Amino acid sequence: MSDAKIDQVLDHLDAGLPQAIDRLMGFLRIPSISTDPAHDGDVRRAAEWLRDELASMGFAAEIRDTTGHPMVVAKTPPGEARPLLFYGHYDVQPVDPLDLWDRPPFEPALEDTPDGQVIRGRGASDDKGQLMTFVEACRAWKHAHGALPEGLTLLFEGEEESGSPSLVPFLEGNRDELAQSLALICDTGMSSDGRPAISTQLRGLLGEEIVLRGADRDLHSGSFGGLAANPIQILCNALAALKDDTGRVTLPGFYDGVEELSDDLRRDWEALDFDAGEFLSRVGLKHPVGEQGRMPLEMVWNQPTAEINGITGGYTGDGFKTVLPAEARAKVSFRLTGTQDPARIREAFRAHIRAHLPGDCSVEFHEHGGSPAAVMDTSDPAFEAAKTALSEEWDREAVFIGMGGSIPIAGDFKRILGMDSMLIGFGRDDDRIHSPNEKYDVESFAKGARSWARILATLR
Amino acid sequence: MSDAKIDQVLDHLDAGLPQAIDRLMGFLRIPSISTDPAHDGDVRRAAEWLRDELASMGFAAEIRDTTGHPMVVAKTPPGEARPLLFYGHYDVQPVDPLDLWDRPPFEPALEDTPDGQVIRGRGASDDKGQLMTFVEACRAWKHAHGALPEGLTLLFEGEEESGSPSLVPFLEGNRDELAQSLALICDTGMSSDGRPAISTQLRGLLGEEIVLRGADRDLHSGSFGGLAANPIQILCNALAALKDDTGRVTLPGFYDGVEELSDDLRRDWEALDFDAGEFLSRVGLKHPVGEQGRMPLEMVWNQPTAEINGITGGYTGDGFKTVLPAEARAKVSFRLTGTQDPARIREAFRAHIRAHLPGDCSVEFHEHGGSPAAVMDTSDPAFEAAKTALSEEWDREAVFIGMGGSIPIAGDFKRILGMDSMLIGFGRDDDRIHSPNEKYDVESFAKGARSWARILATLR
Numbered sequence: 051m052s053d054a055k056i057d058q059v060l061d062h063l064d065a066g067l068p069q070a071i072d073r074l075m076g077f078l079r080i081p082s083i084s085t086d087p088a089h090d091g092d093v094r095r096a097a098e099w100l101r102d103e104l105a106s107m108g109f110a111a112e113i114r115d116t117t118g119h120p121m122v123v124a125k126t127p128p129g130e131a132r133p134l135l136f137y138g139h140y141d142v143q144p145v146d147p148l149d150l151w152d153r154p155p156f157e158p159a160l161e162d163t164p165d166g167q168v169i170r171g172r173g174a175s176d177d178k179g180q181l182m183t184f185v186e187a188c189r190a191w192k193h194a195h196g197a198l199p200e201g202l203t204l205l206f207e208g209e210e211e212s213g214s215p216s217l218v219p220f221l222e223g224n225r226d227e228l229a230q231s232l233a234l235i236c237d238t239g240m241s242s243d244g245r246p247a248i249s250t251q252l253r254g255l256l257g258e259e260i261v262l263r264g265a266d267r268d269l270h271s272g273s274f275g276g277l278a279a280n281p282i283q284i285l286c287n288a289l290a291a292l293k294d295d296t297g298r299v300t301l302p303g304f305y306d307g308v309e310e311l312s313d314d315l316r317r318d319w320e321a322l323d324f325d326a327g328e329f330l331s332r333v334g335l336k337h338p339v340g341e342q343g344r345m346p347l348e349m350v351w352n353q354p355t356a357e358i359n360g361i362t363g364g365y366t367g368d369g370f371k372t373v374l375p376a377e378a379r380a381k382v383s384f385r386l387t388g389t390q391d392p393a394r395i396r397e398a399f400r401a402h403i404r405a406h407l408p409g410d411c412s413v414e415f416h417e418h419g420g421s422p423a424a425v426m427d428t429s430d431p432a433f434e435a436a437k438t439a440l441s442e443e444w445d446r447e448a449v450f451i452g453m454g455g456s457i458p459i460a461g462d463f464k465r466i467l468g469m470d471s472m473l474i475g476f477g478r479d480d481d482r483i484h485s486p487n488e489k490y491d492v493e494s495f496a497k498g499a500r501s502w503a504r505i506l507a508t509l510r
Numbered sequence: 511m512s513d514a515k516i517d518q519v520l521d522h523l524d525a526g527l528p529q530a531i532d533r534l535m536g537f538l539r540i541p542s543i544s545t546d547p548a549h550d551g552d553v554r555r556a557a558e559w560l561r562d563e564l565a566s567m568g569f570a571a572e573i574r575d576t577t578g579h580p581m582v583v584a585k586t587p588p589g590e591a592r593p594l595l596f597y598g599h600y601d602v603q604p605v606d607p608l609d610l611w612d613r614p615p616f617e618p619a620l621e622d623t624p625d626g627q628v629i630r631g632r633g634a635s636d637d638k639g640q641l642m643t644f645v646e647a648c649r650a651w652k653h654a655h656g657a658l659p660e661g662l663t664l665l666f667e668g669e670e671e672s673g674s675p676s677l678v679p680f681l682e683g684n685r686d687e688l689a690q691s692l693a694l695i696c697d698t699g700m701s702s703d704g705r706p707a708i709s710t711q712l713r714g715l716l717g718e719e720i721v722l723r724g725a726d727r728d729l730h731s732g733s734f735g736g737l738a739a740n741p742i743q744i745l746c747n748a749l750a751a752l753k754d755d756t757g758r759v760t761l762p763g764f765y766d767g768v769e770e771l772s773d774d775l776r777r778d779w780e781a782l783d784f785d786a787g788e789f790l791s792r793v794g795l796k797h798p799v800g801e802q803g804r805m806p807l808e809m810v811w812n813q814p815t816a817e818i819n820g821i822t823g824g825y826t827g828d829g830f831k832t833v834l835p836a837e838a839r840a841k842v843s844f845r846l847t848g849t850q851d852p853a854r855i856r857e858a859f860r861a862h863i864r865a866h867l868p869g870d871c872s873v874e875f876h877e878h879g880g881s882p883a884a885v886m887d888t889s890d891p892a893f894e895a896a897k898t899a900l901s902e903e904w905d906r907e908a909v910f911i912g913m914g915g916s917i918p919i920a921g922d923f924k925r926i927l928g929m930d931s932m933l934i935g936f937g938r939d940d941d942r943i944h945s946p947n948e949k950y951d952v953e954s955f956a957k958g959a960r961s962w963a964r965i966l967a968t969l970r
Contacts, residue, residue: 255732277790330870361823
């Protein structure tokens with residue numbers, strides 16, 4: 051694309067920013083809380099709003115019903131360029147506790163803050179504001195080119211904040227239609243130092259619940275203490291033995307598939323100047339734990355973890371009861387990296403727990419999901435091209451970053467549709483997503499749309 | 511006392527058994543549940559019933575108010591023989607769950623069972639039936655001798671099942687009046703092999719609650735896992751390290767004061783033929799745990815323990831949350847033997863937990879009681895005399911046994927009144943005290959009263 055054309059697109063975005071913000075405000079006024087059945091009608095209204103908006107721009111847009119909330123699918127005609135799938139979600143988180151909001155969550159407004167102007171309201175950042183950056187880029191593109199970018203498929207989900215129950219069946223049922231050469235996902239953030247970022251690896255997640263049983267009833271610790279097995283003690287012993295003194299997980303084969311950082315990524319991550327002490331100090335902590343001798347970002351993005359997310363057993367109310375309990379429970383999760391195999395790690399974990407059981411105790415396991423890490427193939431030239439486009443737009447060098455969390459959609463796209471995802475988003479650490487007073491920086495919205503215009507230009 | 515006299519007492523007990531059972535039934539009909547304020551009037555009524563019964567027999571009996579439920583104190587004139595204090599409690603446990611009772615808990619009845627006749631009803635064994643064995647022995651004594659036994663002080667409490675809040679102040683406030691040369695307590699059981707028993711040692715009890723705190727809020731295990739301290743993991747590590755592989759507690763100095771069994775006691779306990787496997791099989795277990803190489807009864811009665819009575823942290827509801835929690839809590843108790851010092855062990859335990867804390871975590875401890883073991887001085891000739899009397903009555907050799915649990919009153923008598931306690935009771939393992947369908951064997955009631963008559967004869 052010529053420089054003149056992209057400049058036209060960007061100029062149009064700049065000139066139309068007030069109108070773009072107005073449109074977003076309209077979208078934000080629809081309380082599309084997907085987890086609350088009382089808002090089912092609102093969720094549908096948000097889908098219709100999006101469908102109408104896209105149709106008015108020239109997309110072939112339609113609502114596709116599922117057994118839950120509907121999908122919105124919009125397409126442009128195929129062309130020469132590689133076909134792309136863009137994903138976002140139009141549902142939002144609940145607003146509780148409502149009394150902590152400084153304004154009604156679904157009456158969005160522009161606010162001036164010491165850090166610049168923000169759009170305040172539920173969904174501003176997660177994900178209505180983010181997805182609209184792409185939509186506005188398309189609108190400006192059409193204005194400059196006379197037509198929408200070719201070969202686009204847009205997929206908008208209405209259940210992301212409630213576990214996406216309909217997504218996998220929908221992908222499986224529409225494989226041919228949805229499988230493109232690359233997915234673009236706008237639901238992530240910038241680097242914490244403010245640089246534009248592409249998230250190229252996400253940790254996987256494996257959840258296990260353990261129910262460890264001893265006696266067939268709660269016992270009196272006076273009558274039985276010293277003779278009878280205590281399930282809490284056994285559970286503590288087994289969970290303590292899950293890591294050695296250096297913080298490494300002791301399960302046999304656990305680190306199979308964990309890959310050392312490439313030199314390129316190490317350089318990118320080191321350049322982020324991530325200050326673990328400062329990061330931890332925000333939540334009242336000081337010292338990075340975990341395996342020693344690794345850089346902190348490596349621990350969060352490229353190393354696996356084993357964490358106890360919950361534990362309960364015996365008497366936990368006020369006061370004291372000298373009970374020797376019949377059972378104890380724990381929820382344990384593993385964040386996975388590289389090609390670690392969730393199924394093998396689940397088996398190793400169960401074997402580890404069983405090895406700690408006396409002969410007269412039993413254990414029951416409940417599976418709570420297991421997905422491998424998603425590591426994108428950044429040799430796809432789109433990644434370097436997008437990085438360059440982002441660097442130009444933000445006038446700061448864009449970086450490839452990792453994510454400590456897990457975004458199942460990226461794994462689903464890979465597994466079901468066979469395509470990698472390029473995760474680019476403009477959220478900030480202080481956007482308060484999922485919390486009261488959510489906001490999205492006007493800069494993120496404006497430069498986000500400009501960023502997508504530049505990225506589309508490099509890929510079209 | 512002449513054989514003729516004791517025979518008269520015993521004959522009178524036998525002849526009067528139906529009337530004695532009737533009296534107990536009247537006592538059992540009063541629902542004196544001390545923990546439930548709705549029954550405050552009933553608790554007082556039970557105290558009055560007892561006071562009236564004792565007064566009608568010739569005791570100088572009175573109700574003594576406290577800030578809680580009243581005490582009943584009854585006395586006979588001093589004489590030549592050593593002064594004795596008898597203790598029992600007239601309050602009972604709640605009856606929930608009511609629907610598991612086969613008959614209304616406060617409408618007691620005689621029932622024929624394959625193991626003999628029983629008195630069924632709340633309080634039949636714990637402790638109304640037991641305390642009445644002593645009262646009935648006194649009644650028969652008076653019939654034979656023309657006067658009650660000399661030098662008796664009877665103390666009946668109405669708050670034993672609700673933590674005895676008034677007991678210590680009452681003992682402290684009436685030291686001179688209540689301190690006698692020996693206490694008789696009827697609130698324990700026979701040996702599990704059916705032999706009469708004197709409990710000569712009770713384990714002490716020390717309770718500690720730990721609140722371990724990390725971050726100042728719950729964290730997302732994706733964003734922070736690998737960097738932030740997990741209080742559950744730290745707690746598990748510390749609690750697992752509380753014992754070594756052989757089951758011994760690792761706290762420095764923990765075993766100071768634990769005494770090896772005397773040859774005499776070892777002989778008595780070995781003669782009990784306690785089958786740990788059978789005992790554990792009743793609650794669905796098989797294998798004795800704890801320190802290896804010791805006889806099972808020694809583990810329960812003469813060795814200290816460390817037990818985790820409760821633990822909680824993080825997400826414990828249905829499903830799964832990948833939270834890295836801000837805090838974790840545990841309740842831990844120690845059963846103490848010999849002269850183990852609760853205060854020193856508390857300090858050692860706290861130091862142990864603190865030693866496992868990273869620098870950015872904190873811990874808070876809540877004290878839940880601490881009392882040393884009560885080990886009776888069985889060189890007091892009353893013990894051998896009572897053993898002989900019990901052996902004669904039951905035609906089986908009586909034994910000195912230990913108790914795994916703790917009966918604070920014995921320690922209170924020792925500490926505040928400076929006297930040992932002789933714990934003799936006739937409860938059975940299957941009496942279902944604190945549970946629905948509580949019962950007391952008619953044999954226990956009848957031979958219990960006869961046992962006290964014989965014991966009084968040896969001590970008068």
